[in-house]
Structure formats: structure tokens, C-alpha cells
């Protein structure tokens with residue numbers, strides 16, 4: 001559904017994208033993570049056709065972004081709503097721009113109002129909504145036309161737990177219905193909940209891509225065995241076997257045993273730390 005090949009974009013001496021390639025299949029959620037300035041937003045804006053690459057190719061369902069606008073829904077990192085318009089007017093406007101009319105538009109609005117829990121402020125102007133309410137509204141404008149490619153750039157930044165959960169549930173539902181989704185975030189636990197494929201961006205390109213199980217499998221876990229007279233602390237890619245071996249040789253009595261598998265935070269830190277010039 002989305003194919004990006006060797007994208008490059010420079011702003012004077014800054015290489016915002018430097019050989020960025022990523023593929024997203026229908027029904028797949030790709031969680032795009034990376035340090036500040038890694039190029040995530042630049043990539044998302046390029047896919048939505050807002051900015052042009054210096055070189056490289058972006059194809060959305062086989063077409064350049066400018067010809068695939070109706071297939072794409074985008075929620076930008078920064079809130080971009082029309083302050084005087086109500087939530088209902090936003091949904092109506094974005095739905096109409098994507099070609100929805102009459103009953104189809106009304107049904108799409110009803111569905112999103114329920115899913116994103118917008119009922120209580122549906123007729124309030126966007127300029128008077130709280131940050132979290134604006135986030136929900138913005139996400140709803142990206143979803144209104146049932147896009148086949150959804151680009152969500154830090155959609156839960158500053159959102160309360162309820163807003164975050166509503167959004168994660170909708171994202172899962174849309175992926176289950178076949179949408180391809182790019183989801184940028186700094187909250188790695190969200191990617192576990194979404195069962196997303198993880199793509200780690202660093203310095204304008206993707207340095208690792210895979211399921212969390214695949215990526216975590218290459219990282220060591222920690223095993224600690226504490227005895228009355230001695231303590232063993234081992235870093236290992238096979239914590240269970242190592243633990244059994246330690247227990248065999250450890251002097252008795254064993255006082256405590258700790259087994260820590262690597263987390264996505266560990267993975268992220270090790271990948272970004274190893275990507276040095």
C-alpha cells in the first residue's frame with residue numbers, strides 16, 4: 001500500500017532524510033519511532049504530498065502522493081484545526097473534501113463521534129476545546145473518509161489515558177479492516193498494544209524493522225542470582241538456560257532470583273546508541 005524507496009531531503013546542511021526506505025502493507029500498523037529530528041515528520045509529510053523529496057520514490061497504492069490524496073488520511077503532529085469551526089463542521093468539511101455526501105457522510109460522522117467519544121463537545125468551536133479534545137477531533141478528521149493509508153504523527157502527544165485508549169482502539173479497528181497505518185510515537189508501550197511492526201528511524205533513515213519479538217530476540221536479558229555469600233549477574237540472550245545453569249552451581253541457600261527480559265525501551269536505546277558516526 002505504501003512504498004518509500006531511498007528518500008533524500010536536505011535543508012542546507014541538514015539531511016532530514018538520508019536514504020529512508022519503508023514499506024507498509026494493507027492491514028499493517030508500522031510504529032515509526034526515533035530520536036527528535038530523526039526524520040519521522042519529514043517522511044510523513046512527504047507521503048502525504050506536502051513536501052517533495054530531493055530524490056527517491058514514494059508510491060501510495062502504486063501512485064505518486066499527489067494522485068492518491070483520497071486514499072490517505074493524515075493527522076499532523078501539531079494541531080491544525082480551524083478555530084471558529086465546530087467539531088461537527090470539521091468532520092463534515094473533511095468528509096466532503098474526500099467526496100462523502102448525504103447518508104454516507106452522516107454515517108461516517110456518527111461512527112467517528114461514537115468511536116472517538118466526541119458527543120459531549122460536538123457543537124463546540126475547535127478554538128475552545130481542550131488539548132486532548134482537539135487531538136481527538138484532529139484524529140477523527142483523518143479517519144472520516146475511511147482512508148486506506150492512515151498517517152498518524154504523534155497522535156497521542158499530550159492526550160489523557162482515555163483519549164489515548166480511544167485512539168488506539170480505532171487504529172486497531174481500522175487496521176483489522178485493511179488500512180495500512182504509519183503511527184509515529186515516542187511512547188513505545190503503545191506499539192506493544194497495537195501489535196505494530198516497529199521501524200526505528202535514526203539520522204534520516206530506517207536502521208531496524210521487525211516485530212517486537214524479532215527485534216527483542218537479538219538483545220540480551222539480565223539474570224541475577226543472589227546467595228548468602230555470593231551474587232551472580234549475567235547478561236545473556238538465553239536467560240532461561242543461563243538461570244538454570246547458575247542455579248546448579250550457586251552455593252546454597254539461594255536467597256533471590258531475578259530474570260529481566262529486554263524491553264522495547266532497551267531495544268530503542270541500544271539501536272540509537274549504536275548508530276554513531
Ligand SMILES: Nc1ncnc2c1ncn2[C@@H]1O[C@H](COP(=O)(O)OP(=O)(O)OP(=O)(O)O)[C@@H](O)[C@H]1O
Pocket residue numbers: 011014015016034035036037038039040041042043077
Ligand atoms: N522546513 C525545514 N527547514 C529546515 N529544517 C527542517 C525543516 N523541516 C525539518 N527540518 C529538520 O530536519 C530534521 C528532521 O526533522 P523531523 O521533523 O522530520 O524530525 P522528527 O523525527 O519528526 O522529530 P521529532 O521527534 O522531534 O518530531 C531536523 O533536523 C529538523 O530540524
